[in-house]
Amino acid sequence: MTRFIVENVHRTSSRPWALVTGRLEGDELHIGDKLTIRHSNVQVATAVVRSIELHSAPDKIAIAIDAALAETIQSGTVLVQAT
Numbered sequence: 243m244t245r246f247i248v249e250n251v252h253r254t255s256s257r258p259w260a261l262v263t264g265r266l267e268g269d270e271l272h273i274g275d276k277l278t279i280r281h282s283n284v285q286v287a288t289a290v291v292r293s294i295e296l297h298s299a300p301d302k303i304a305i306a307i308d309a310a311l312a313e314t315i316q317s318g319t320v321l322v323q324a325t
Contacts, residue, residue, distance in 0.1 A: 243268055243322065243323070244266070244267070244268035244269045244271065244322070244323035245266075245267045245268055245320055245321070245322050245323075246262075246264050246265070246266050246267075246271070246277065246303075246305065246320070246321040246322075247264050247265045247267070247318070247319075247320055248262055248263075248264040248315055248316065248317060248318065248319040248320070248321065249263050249264045249265065249302070249317055250262070250263040250264070250317065251263075251312050251315050251316065251317075253309055253312050257306070257309075258308070258309055259292050259293065259306035259307060259308060259309055260306070260307055260308070260309045260311065260312035260315070261295060261304045261305070261306055262304065262305050262306075262307060262315060262321075263302055263303070263304040264302065264303070264304075264321075265301065265302060266303055268323070269323070271291050271294060271303075271305060271323070272291065272294075273291055273292065273293060273294060274290065274291060275290070275291045275323060275324075276288055276289070276290055276291075276323070276324040277289045277290075277291065277307075277321040277322060277323055277324060278321065278322045278323075278324050279311065279314055279315060279319060279321055280319070280320045280321070280322060281319060286314050287311055287314050288324060289307040289308065289311050289321065290307065290308070291305050291306070291307065292305075292306040292307060292308065293305070293306035294306075
């Protein structure tokens with residue numbers, strides 16, 4: 243199972259996405275992958291990976307998701323790859 247543990251969420255007015263930085267466990271992610279947003283193991287929403295930023299710290303990645311979902315994500319949120 244692929245899990246993405248969120249550490250930071252950033253929104254920028256110049257992009258229609260929120261950038262979510264965190265730690266990836268499991269397989270790599272690809273643009274278009276669907277992720278289930280979970281809080282306390284309860285599904286809250288589904289996000290689609292719109293972009294992957296590779297210039298993060300060595301053990302971190304940043305993914306872009308639709309900006310409207312930024313309010314549902316905070317530090318510690320877990321995104322699980324939908325099957």
